[in-house]
Amino acid sequence: MPDAGAERATRQAVGRARVVVVKVGSSSLTTALGGLDPSRLDGLVDAVAGRVRQGSQVVLVSSGAIAAGLAPLGLKRRPRDLATQQAAASVGQQLLAERYAVSFARHDLTVGQVLLTSDDVVRRAHYRNAQRTFGKLLSFGVVPVVNENDTVATAEIRFGDNDRLAALVAHLVGAQALVLLSDVDSLYTGHPALPSSRRIGYVPDAAALIGVSADARGSDVGTGGMASKLTSALTATGAGIPVLLASAGQAAAALAVGAGSDPADRSDTDTGPTVGTVFAPAHRRTSARLFWLRHAAHPVGSLVLDDGAVAAVTGRRKSLLPAGITAVRGDFGSGDVVELVSGDGTVVARGFVGHDSTELPAIMGRSLSALPEELQHEVVHADDLVVVTEPATAPAPSIPGV
Numbered sequence: 001m002p003d004a005g006a007e008r009a010t011r012q013a014v015g016r017a018r019v020v021v022v023k024v025g026s027s028s029l030t031t032a033l034g035g036l037d038p039s040r041l042d043g044l045v046d047a048v049a050g051r052v053r054q055g056s057q058v059v060l061v062s063s064g065a066i067a068a069g070l071a072p073l074g075l076k077r078r079p080r081d082l083a084t085q086q087a088a089a090s091v092g093q094q095l096l097a098e099r100y101a102v103s104f105a106r107h108d109l110t111v112g113q114v115l116l117t118s119d120d121v122v123r124r125a126h127y128r129n130a131q132r133t134f135g136k137l138l139s140f141g142v143v144p145v146v147n148e149n150d151t152v153a154t155a156e157i158r159f160g161d162n163d164r165l166a167a168l169v170a171h172l173v174g175a176q177a178l179v180l181l182s183d184v185d186s187l188y189t190g191h192p193a194l195p196s197s198r199r200i201g202y203v204p205d206a207a208a209l210i211g212v213s214a215d216a217r218g219s220d221v222g223t224g225g226m227a228s229k230l231t232s233a234l235t236a237t238g239a240g241i242p243v244l245l246a247s248a249g250q251a252a253a254a255l256a257v258g259a260g261s262d263p264a265d266r267s268d269t270d271t272g273p274t275v276g277t278v279f280a281p282a283h284r285r286t287s288a289r290l291f292w293l294r295h296a297a298h299p300v301g302s303l304v305l306d307d308g309a310v311a312a313v314t315g316r317r318k319s320l321l322p323a324g325i326t327a328v329r330g331d332f333g334s335g336d337v338v339e340l341v342s343g344d345g346t347v348v349a350r351g352f353v354g355h356d357s358t359e360l361p362a363i364m365g366r367s368l369s370a371l372p373e374e375l376q377h378e379v380v381h382a383d384d385l386v387v388v389t390e391p392a393t394a395p396a397p398s399i400p401g402v
């Protein structure tokens with residue numbers, strides 16, 4: 001039975017958030033014939049500006065570069081090959097940025113374009129650098145408009161979908177809410193075109209999504225579909241950030257501070273935004289360091305574990321000792337991020353490693369007491385690892401548990 005009180009509290013939290021990340025998809029910014037739709041973009045900007053006027057800081061993660069670049073290049077549909085996508089993004093991003101600058105200027109707001117590659121959020125030093133940039137832009141009252149730097153992102157390092165990028169940015173800027181705006185008004189139990197699909201207003205936790213069928217195919221111009229939105233939502237809620245999924249056409253209602261609410265009056269009249277689907281934040285908030293390790297870090301090597309070590313690390317949340325390692329892959333130093341892999345190749349955890357890769361072959365399989373004193377320590381300390389369950393080579397599942 002859904003808990004109306006808990007749903008209301010989540011909606012209020014979205015409405016009261018001081019820092020909000022808003023993500024909008026390509027399909028919500030383009031016309032049916034392709035190309036940017038200025039009136040839809042203006043509608044979104046009006047809603048964002050309204051929230052800024054209410055005292056919030058808003059970061060806008062906007063897709064649409066590739067879609068906006070199609071018509072100027074004479075392309076009829078979204079290209080499949082990376083090089084043509086990159087060319088379209090190069091042309092389209094320019095148009096998108098220009099349109100946002102003009103549109104926000106109607107509200108006397110300045111925008112700052114932030115194009116990120118995955119390196120900017122997966123490498124720790126870059127992550128901090130991006131954090132500083134956002135902090136400065138927001139302190140100037142600027143609305144940062146973020147997209148992936150598609151023109152230079154290679155197939156290997158690409159995010160490919162801005163839903164995931166938006167969740168990482170929400171964490172990076174310390175947002176108190178993530179608002180995902182799409183071309184669908186809510187999450188449904190199945191594809192909204194199916195008569196059997198039912199609207200879901202509130203998702204208390206990841207378990208509530210069992211049985212929900214979320215398509216990984218996006219619209220003609222978008223990517224990722226609903227599956228990537230759910231992954232994004234669970235990533236954000238795992239970091240303690242409530243999420244609202246709504247349609248871009250309802251942006252004003254989605255970004256409202258709350259029906260009948262005045263920011264100074266936190267009374268019962270404050271409902272928070274009443275549209276869309278809200279996802280409650282997890283009770284146990286992951287620390288910033290472990291969130292980064294789980295969702296953003298780029299592993300530079302891997303350690304293969306025997307069955308006993310897998311059980312100890314994943315089941316009993318123990319540290320990884322040299323005795324449980326059967327193979328070492330990659331070239332890494334102490335403090336780097338590595339994957340812990342079971343014998344069948346499944347990634348079971350990620351951690352900050354306590355040894356250089358050159359030290360490990362001589363000590364793996366051996367008990368601590370048999371080692372020289374300076375090497376008598378954990379390979380990955382229990383406080384430095386997060387348990388994950390994902391196949392080593394397959395793409396991420398459509399709704400991974402986070």
Ligand SMILES: Nc1ncnc2c1ncn2[C@@H]1O[C@H](COP(=O)(O)OP(=O)(O)O)[C@@H](O)[C@H]1O
Pocket residue numbers: 024025026027028181182183184186187188189190191192212213214215217218219220221222223224225226
């Ligand atoms: N369970 C579901 N609930 C809602 N929408 C769904 C579901 N499964 C698939 N979809 C589809 O996902 C689409 C949104 O994904 P996408 O086209 O990638 O959006 P965007 O361009 O906004 O990122 C919706 O138009 C909807 O048809």
Ligand SMILES: N[C@@H](CCC(=O)OP(=O)(O)O)C(=O)O
Pocket residue numbers: 024025026027062063064065066067089147148150160161162163218221222223224225
């Ligand atoms: N970076 C790409 C968008 C990729 C993407 O995630 O698109 P969408 O599914 O429409 O949010 C672009 O600007 O075209």
